[in-house]
Amino acid sequence: MSETVVPPSAPKPSVPRAHGKRTPKQILIRTFFIVLGAIIVAVALELFLVPNRITDGGITGISVMASYLSGWKLGIFLFILNLPFLIVGYKQIGKTFALSTLLGITVLSIGTVLLHPVEAFVTDTLLAFVFGGMFLGVGTGLVIRNGGSLDGTEIIAILVSRKTPFSVGEIVMFVNLFILSGAGFVFGWDRALFSILAYYIAYKMIDVTIEGMNESKSVWIISDRIDDIGNAILDRLGRGVTYLAGEGGFSGDPKKVIFCVITRLEEAKLKEIVNQFDDKAFLAIGNIHDVKGGRFKKKDIH
Numbered sequence: 001m002s003e004t005v006v007p008p009s010a011p012k013p014s015v016p017r018a019h020g021k022r023t024p025k026q027i028l029i030r031t032f033f034i035v036l037g038a039i040i041v042a043v044a045l046e047l048f049l050v051p052n053r054i055t056d057g058g059i060t061g062i063s064v065m066a067s068y069l070s071g072w073k074l075g076i077f078l079f080i081l082n083l084p085f086l087i088v089g090y091k092q093i094g095k096t097f098a099l100s101t102l103l104g105i106t107v108l109s110i111g112t113v114l115l116h117p118v119e120a121f122v123t124d125t126l127l128a129f130v131f132g133g134m135f136l137g138v139g140t141g142l143v144i145r146n147g148g149s150l151d152g153t154e155i156i157a158i159l160v161s162r163k164t165p166f167s168v169g170e171i172v173m174f175v176n177l178f179i180l181s182g183a184g185f186v187f188g189w190d191r192a193l194f195s196i197l198a199y200y201i202a203y204k205m206i207d208v209t210i211e212g213m214n215e216s217k218s219v220w221i222i223s224d225r226i227d228d229i230g231n232a233i234l235d236r237l238g239r240g241v242t243y244l245a246g247e248g249g250f251s252g253d254p255k256k257v258i259f260c261v262i263t264r265l266e267e268a269k270l271k272e273i274v275n276q277f278d279d280k281a282f283l284a285i286g287n288i289h290d291v292k293g294g295r296f297k298k299k300d301i302h
Helices: 024-052 057-072 074-092 095-115 124-143 151-160 168-187 189-211 226-237 263-279
Strands: 215-224 243-245 254-263 282-287
Touching: 024 057, 024 095, 024 189, 024 243, 057 074, 074 124, 074 151, 074 282, 095 263, 124 189, 151 168, 151 263, 168 189, 168 226, 168 263, 215 263, 226 254, 254 263, 263 282
Parallel strands: none
Antiparallel strands: 215 254, 215 282, 243 254
16 A cells, blocks of 8 residues: 655645624624614614513513613613523534524613613604604614514523424514513503514514615516516626526427516516517516525625
8 A cells, every 4th residue: 555755845835714704893893783773772772662562572571571660771781681592502503603693682771871861752652663663673774684583482482492303583573472462461451562663663664674785586477478577687687697498388398488587676667678579478486585696696694
């Protein structure tokens, strides 16, 4: 058996460096948006929702009710009740997530204490739950988008979803059903219903904040004028297209299929292009959670 001997002077093979670590600039930007998101949530709670006896779901909702019943500051309950879940998150999910969540919860707790003496922005219940829910969703979405969380129930939902067939969203909704129902006994059933509406608005605003107006959509097009449509998408939308070879299931005829990715704002323009060349074309558009690579680019928050 032969053996290759490497001379002492031979250079050692280079080991590629990992590129997963974030730069100080990226860390600073993420920290800024987590702090900003927590402040926005504090504003939503103390200046819109809590003064009008409207609550949120999760640990935040429990904290609001506990603060109302005990007279203690809301920030105390937000920090203490989230702490056990934060420890679990550190052990089970990761250090970066736990530190980001700790930062967000700390800023949120301090923010609610500082804002508590400030007079509520609105006393009209309708305006309170609409704008309170909007601010709540935007702030929470900013924190989640930048790797953190403001509520311990989300941490537990992540862990439970790994061992059950239920999604994180389904678990959170199930838990919040009981919490928001409890608000009926504390604040009255009319306030509980307003709380549900505020939670729904916040839920929708979280999606918009995380995905942004540039939410990606996948597009599939089958047409007899596929080349004309593809060229128009390239020229007028500036989006790359991929041609796929297909076959009609009924006729067996060869078909040419376009696949491309666009943003939500480009959907109407794309439909216009397709209808211009072939108003009977097959067009399927679906939402995409994330896109990476290729020539597709969209604006994003670091």
